[in-house]
Amino acid sequence: MEKKRILIVDDEENMCSALSDVLEEEGFFVSTAIDREEALRLISNIEFDLLILDIRLKGTDGIKLLSEVKEINPHIKVIIMTGYPSLDSAIEGTRLGITDYLLKPISMESLKASIQNALNQREKEKEKLELSKRLEEAEKKILKLEETLSQATKLASLGKIGPAMFHEVKNILSIMNISTYYLKRNIETNDPKIKKHLEIIEKEIEHSHQIIMGLLNLSRKEEKTIPCDINQLLEEAVSLMSHELELKGIKVIKDYAGDIPVVFLEPNEIKQVFVNLILNAEDAMPKGGELRIITGKDDNCIYIKFSDTGCGIKKKDLEKIFTPFFTTKKEAGGMGLGLVVSKEIVEKYGGSISVESEENKGATFTIKFSLPQNKQVREVVKQDGKEDKDFNR
Ligand SMILES: Nc1ncnc2c1ncn2[C@@H]1O[C@H](COP(=O)(O)OP(=O)(O)OP(=O)(O)O)[C@@H](O)[C@H]1O
Ligand SMILES: [Mg+2]
Structure with a gap:
């Protein structure tokens, strides 16, 4: 020593x-x-x-x-x-x-006892100081990670990011996890604040981990069309974004119809579309608000609506928003590609996407898949040996 x-x-x-x-x-x-x-x-x-x-x-x-x-x-x-x-x-x-x-x-005895007591105190304070420094570092890292992830979510939603990047972030998370474990085991202080902060770090690491796993799934393109439960895919997309939505004070109201037919889609692609629309709604409600997600079926189609209470779209912009590189969010890094990519994906499966909006009142994006869904798509599935007995129930 x-x-x-x-x-x-x-x-x-x-x-x-x-x-x-x-x-x-x-x-x-x-x-x-x-x-x-x-x-x-x-x-x-x-x-x-x-x-x-x-x-x-x-x-x-x-x-x-x-x-x-x-x-x-x-x-x-x-x-x-x-x-x-x-x-x-x-x-x-x-x-x-x-x-x-x-x-x-x-007396030497009392001086020695006094010295020991003072040095013990010093040692404890030193440890505490060291721990606080390391905790601060970890917190900074987490903040940075959150920033990166929010950027990554955007990129992933546009299919522009590969799984390698996520594996890298996963490694960083593992290192943070080990350091926190060390801190927790070596903590010799009764300061409840330090323990509380450590718990926050651990929870956030776990959360980031979940987001990364979700992103990994999202970026994994299997290009395989299968019968999809739209409500379930919506759930997955919303849960991927739930942390961000909560942070921004956005309440998600789910209004899903119970018995809508399956749709033949590549699930990760359609999740990309959902994430794009949720991201746009988020951007439109910087001070919080409501995002209502509705699914349903009418005579000849199933529909999915994303309705927000955000800033809405100017009348003159309504016809431009589906054109490449049109964005009103340049300063915030908007690329003007989210809706273009989404439209392309939806149309690939015989669907359509439309918008209704009034400035300052919000916007509603509606995706429709007509029934029976594009025959070609069904044929592809049949050739893959899949049943389509649930289709068009
Ligand atoms: N829910 C919404 N509320 C208000 N405006 C919207 C909404 N969704 C889209 N917009 C408008 O449409 C434009 C184009 O959207 P799009 O998703 O294609 O690009 P972006 O969000 O600007 O950038 P990114 O490529 O990063 O998605 C946006 O810049 C915005 O002006
Ligand atoms: Mg967008």
């Missing part, structure tokens, strides 16, 4: 020398000073753990010296020893955080 550093300040040279010999034998690194100047020079150059201070120094008030010392090294522990005790110096010393006030003549 590292040697603890002690500084003795006493204007009696003999006292310094005697104490120093005894404490060095006890295994401490000891320095001595007989006046203020020497004491301050040493304090500025060496990181002492403990100061043993006589408050009656020639030409200097020991308490004044103590406040100067604390300014240079606020974490140093201090034991006052004096032959001239006074209430004032005891009160002032306590205010400056001394751990003991010993009266001369001092």
Whole structure:
């Protein structure tokens, strides 16, 4: 273990020398000073753990010296020893955080016990300081991770990001997890705040992990058309975005019809569409609001509606929003591709996407798949050996 550093300040040279010999034998690194100047020079150059201070120094008030010392090294522990005790110096010393006030003549036993107690306190404080620093670091990392993920969600929704990126982020998360585990095991403080923050970190790491897994699934294109339960796919898309939606104060109201027929789709592609529409609704409601997601079936189609209470779309922009690179969010990094890609996907499966909106009142995007769904799509599924008995129930 590292040697603890002690500084003795006493204007009696003999006292310094005697104490120093005894404490060095006890295994401490000891320095001595007989006046203020020497004491301050040493304090500025060496990181002492403990100061043993006589408050009656020639030409200097020991308490004044103590406040100067604390300014240079606020974490140093201090034991006052004096032959001239006074209430004032005891009160002032306590205010400056001394751990003991010993009266001369001092017994070695009580001095040793006092030193041990002060050094134990110092050790605990050091640990706590170290832990707080590491926790701060971890929190910063998590914030950065959240930023990256929100950007990644956007990119993934446009099919522009590969699984390699997610594996990288997953590695970072694992490292953070290990560090937090270390912190938790080595924590020797009763500070409930530190424990609470550690728990927050762990929870957030788990959350980020879930988001990444969702993104991984989203970016994995299997290009396989299968009968899909639209309500279930909506659930998956919403749960992927739920953290962001909650943070932004957006309430999601799900109004799903119970018995809509399956639709033949590649599930990850259609989830991309849902995520795009949810992201747009989020952007339209920076101060929070409501997003209603409705599914249903009428005579010849099934429909999915995303209805928000956001800023809405200007009349003159309504016809432009499905054209490539049209965006009103350039500063925020909007690319003007979300709706183009979504439209392309929906139309590939014989569906349509339309919008109704009034400025400042919100927007409603409606996706429709006509029934019976595109015959070609059904044929592809049949060739894959899948049954379509649920279709068009
Ligand atoms: N729910 C909505 N409320 C208000 N405006 C919307 C909504 N959805 C889309 N828009 C408008 O349509 C434009 C085009 O949307 P689109 O999703 O294609 O691109 P973007 O969101 O700007 O960028 P990104 O390519 O990152 O998605 C948006 O910039 C916005 O002006
Ligand atoms: Mg968009």
